[in-house]
């Protein structure tokens with residue numbers, strides 16, 4: 004019985020182990036601005052069904068600044084913003100003496116400031132078994148720009164008018180191509196619910212409608228997977244976001260030009276923070292003194308920016324950083340007054356800035372509500388799932404092990420396999436010894452039988468066929 008159970012466990016372990024011959028499959032999806040608690044506030048049955056088939060992480064501890072392009076580049080490189088250099092949606096680089104917005108940041112110089120920045124789609128394609136690996140990305144920030152000389156195998160630029168169901172359809176086509184051309188890693192981006200959050204606020208009937216659409220996209224995603232046996236068995240999926248969203252109003256706006264002299268400095272930023280570059284270092288203290296008097300705004304000289312922001316060591320970060328307290332907005336010179344009802348970009352420790360995270364597929368544990376980890380940890384997580392060598396990043400695989408099957412008791416550990424194997428061998432040996440002893444006992448039993456004694460009938464012929472067993476010892480003795 005025990006041998007049978009052990010063998011069954013061994014067989015099931017061997018069957019569930021991924022084959023070493025083909026690369027793992029992973030699809031990364033980002034819903035821009037999907038706050039961590041939307042699935043608890045709104046009715047989102049498909050999102051809420053994900054926990055049964057995988058993992059929901061309570062939230063992601065995202066990096067500062069909590070804005071779109073920086074956060075998306077952090078997710079796919081595992082690097083803080085000060086490390087990879089995409090420090091805002093509007094960047095000024097004093098070395099390049101140039102600036103860029105999300106619409107113009109399509110030159111490799113913006114994404115390749117750090118030679119170490121390597122998106123996961125490139126890491127996947129540079130792996131040892133690269134002939135079997137291809138990456139595809141649609142609309143992910145930076146995916147259509149060569150980064151340190153590399154592009155994904157397939158990519159399509161962001162298209163505002165493109166519905167997300169067509170994006171999903173295309174990425175599944177890429178996963179389903181013939182072996183020689185199909186991708187094993189895909190990344191897609193959807194601009195909602197961020198756009199609705201900005202326009203109508205995080206708690207609104209319009210947000211309810213938009214989230215219902217996002218939920219329908221998840222339903223379509225699940226159906227597309229479940230209808231395809233190859234993907235159903237092999238595809239890992241991560242659904243996450245770059246940041247959350249917080250309600251704001253017009254009365255909490257700072258017009259920066261009222262506090263700075265535009266001839267002495269320039270300011271670049273969104274409605275929640277601004278990097279201020281001062282022409283002469285000797286003017287920094289005076290400007291700082293002016294700005295630091297403003298209530299409800301945090302103002303830092305570059306050297307004083309909190310270490311926990313990991314937002315200091317880069318030439319693209321200004322001499323002075325100004326950040327609104329949660330809900331307070333900034334209008335930089337030349338920008339229009341904000342009509343937004345929702346915003347992000349604030350302190351990354353604020354609860355409303357945190358995004359969602361779900362993971363499901365063969366690599367993930369199931370039925371698990373897991374503790375948070377950082378967005379820099381998503382890269383090492385994806386590296387592990389894709390069986391890539393772990394690069395040195397600002398993230399850590401140790402922070403995400405709790406959501407992976409390989410590090411849980413759901414999967415039989417190699418030590419247990421060895422233990423079971425030894426148990427089977429030992430039990431087989433014990434069984435053999437016992438059987439042998441049992442067999443020898445029969446031999447001994449036979450040999451203990453008193454030899455039957457025969458006597459020859461008293462016949463004249465002396466025939467040897469004429470033998471009968473003696474009736475008793477007495478009878479024998481009497482003979």
Ligand SMILES: [Zn+2]
Pocket residue numbers: 035036070071072197245246
């Ligand atoms: Zn965003």
